[in-house]
Amino acid sequence: MSYQALARKWRPKTFAELSGQEHVVRALSNALDRGRLHHAYLLTGTRGVGKTTIARILAKSLNCVKGVTATPCGVCSACVDIDAGRFVDLLELDAASNTGIDNMREILDNARYAPTVGRYKVYLIDEVHMLSKAAFNSMLKTLEEPPEHVKFVLATTDPQKIPVTVLSRCLQFNLKLLQPPLIAARLSEILRAESIAFEDAALALIARVAHGSMRDALSILDQAIAYGAGEVRESVVRTMLGAADADYAYRIADALVVRDGPALLAEAHSLAEHSVSLSNALEELAALFHRIAVAQTVPDAATAFPDAARVKSLAQALAPEFIQLAYQICVQGRADLVLAPDETTGFTMTLLRLLAFEPAWEATGEAPAAPESATDIRSSGEPVAPEGSTSANATQSASATSAADAARAAITVPEPEAWPAFVAALKLSGMALQLAAQTALKAVAGNEFVLAVPESARHLTDRAYADKLKAAMEQALGRRVRLRFEIGGSTGTTLAAQEKRERDVAQAKTEAAFRDDPFVQDLLTRFDARIKPNSIKPV
Numbered sequence: 001m002s003y004q005a006l007a008r009k010w011r012p013k014t015f016a017e018l019s020g021q022e023h024v025v026r027a028l029s030n031a032l033d034r035g036r037l038h039h040a041y042l043l044t045g046t047r048g049v050g051k052t053t054i055a056r057i058l059a060k061s062l063n064c065v066k067g068v069t070a071t072p073c074g075v076c077s078a079c080v081d082i083d084a085g086r087f088v089d090l091l092e093l094d095a096a097s098n099t100g101i102d103n104m105r106e107i108l109d110n111a112r113y114a115p116t117v118g119r120y121k122v123y124l125i126d127e128v129h130m131l132s133k134a135a136f137n138s139m140l141k142t143l144e145e146p147p148e149h150v151k152f153v154l155a156t157t158d159p160q161k162i163p164v165t166v167l168s169r170c171l172q173f174n175l176k177l178l179q180p181p182l183i184a185a186r187l188s189e190i191l192r193a194e195s196i197a198f199e200d201a202a203l204a205l206i207a208r209v210a211h212g213s214m215r216d217a218l219s220i221l222d223q224a225i226a227y228g229a230g231e232v233r234e235s236v237v238r239t240m241l242g243a244a245d246a247d248y249a250y251r252i253a254d255a256l257v258v259r260d261g262p263a264l265l266a267e268a269h270s271l272a273e274h275s276v277s278l279s280n281a282l283e284e285l286a287a288l289f290h291r292i293a294v295a296q297t298v299p300d301a302a303t304a305f306p307d308a309a310r311v312k313s314l315a316q317a318l319a320p321e322f323i324q325l326a327y328q329i330c331v332q333g334r335a336d337l338v339l340a341p342d343e344t345t346g347f348t349m350t351l352l353r354l355l356a357f358e359p360a361w362e363a364t365g366e367a368p369a370a371p372e373s374a375t376d377i378r379s380s381g382e383p384v385a386p387e388g389s390t391s392a393n394a395t396q397s398a399s400a401t402s403a404a405d406a407a408r409a410a411i412t413v414p415e416p417e418a419w420p421a422f423v424a425a426l427k428l429s430g431m432a433l434q435l436a437a438q439t440a441l442k443a444v445a446g447n448e449f450v451l452a453v454p455e456s457a458r459h460l461t462d463r464a465y466a467d468k469l470k471a472a473m474e475q476a477l478g479r480r481v482r483l484r485f486e487i488g489g490s491t492g493t494t495l496a497a498q499e500k501r502e503r504d505v506a507q508a509k510t511e512a513a514f515r516d517d518p519f520v521q522d523l524l525t526r527f528d529a530r531i532k533p534n535s536i537k538p539v
């Protein structure tokens, strides 16, 4: 016996078997049970979500020998013939190949005659938006006053292209994209019935690349079975689809947690070397960020993820705002791949963008070991700034020296002028570092430090950041400390002000260029994002 494609063999034969379109099934079942069926339905939705399948089940419901029913018997001559695609009163027409008025006239003329064997003539017109204007017009008359024995099922992937006059005469149902878990469940059901060995991870991968289409999923599954010699293994499916090994998305996310630039570049290099589709890679990365976002906002919903444990730990290590931003960067990066000089460049650029924004999740209290690695990536392949240069690199090394000095002086309470150096020496990162940099020391009374903060940095005095600053100060000073912030007061000597003066000249041009980049602009406004200080440096 010849091999039958899974999509054909496993096309659902009853409404009960049809997954994912419950809203349509319920409406049609009710109408059938009450005998109040509309004469024309328009089913919209992308390919492979069940439009033709629904039309065929409807045809059986109307023509089953046992009577009009929402649960056709499946064994009578009408049901069997419809399933086999040879029922004379079900007329399937592909508008994509029969767009002309002549075809339509012929069909409509035919509609006047009573059904040959069944109770109803069912016209299934697929891709109906492809019909010509004249064809639509000739159809209109019949749609307005259809003979009692005629039902129309129009299906389209593009309802916008259908004339309003036709739309208004149809009952419209939008078929939903099928969710990956639902597709994976159906695939595993089929493979069990077919006694084919499989790995869940392989099905999850197929379900995701099928983009909501059961038909696509089944034809990929067909390929995978052939490719894997009768088994469906994850590694085989990955090779077949040009997807990389499962872990690279985690490795990239892990590298972002510790801000390990070299690791990111190495990952990009290795993906490109294995000729993995970098578009798929960005897609997979975006999917990972999505799961992390779910874990952060609706933790209960995340427990069902196959990689729940890894997602959870990433959800704790990365800030929710960063995840939102990262998702956007990946999606946009994917769209931009076609515009990039080449795929690898576009992909690498996207990873560097992820690195340029601040991912540290302050609430964990873990200072990422990043500055060193972040410096590595910036310095690799770029000329080292000459001594005395006022570039960001120089600022960094300057603050490194003053850090050592300040560490020696850290035992004593700093004078207001020494405050910036003291702050620079503290083990701070992220928002806490930004807070520290914006403060000026106004007074010390006993354990209490009065710190002036400009109005523009008020948000940085958030408890979470303040506590980290306080902890770092306590560690440096070896005693308890209390912080009091004065918002809006004059803030003479802050680390930020000092660094700013040094940096301004060289930075201004570079930063402006980066900030004026439309993509960056978009991110900044949409997410209220901040560009990590020093991540942009003049070349």
Ligand SMILES: [Zn+2]
Residues within 6 Å of the ligand: 063, 064, 065, 066, 072, 073, 074, 075, 076, 077, 078, 079, 080
């Ligand atoms: Zn039947």
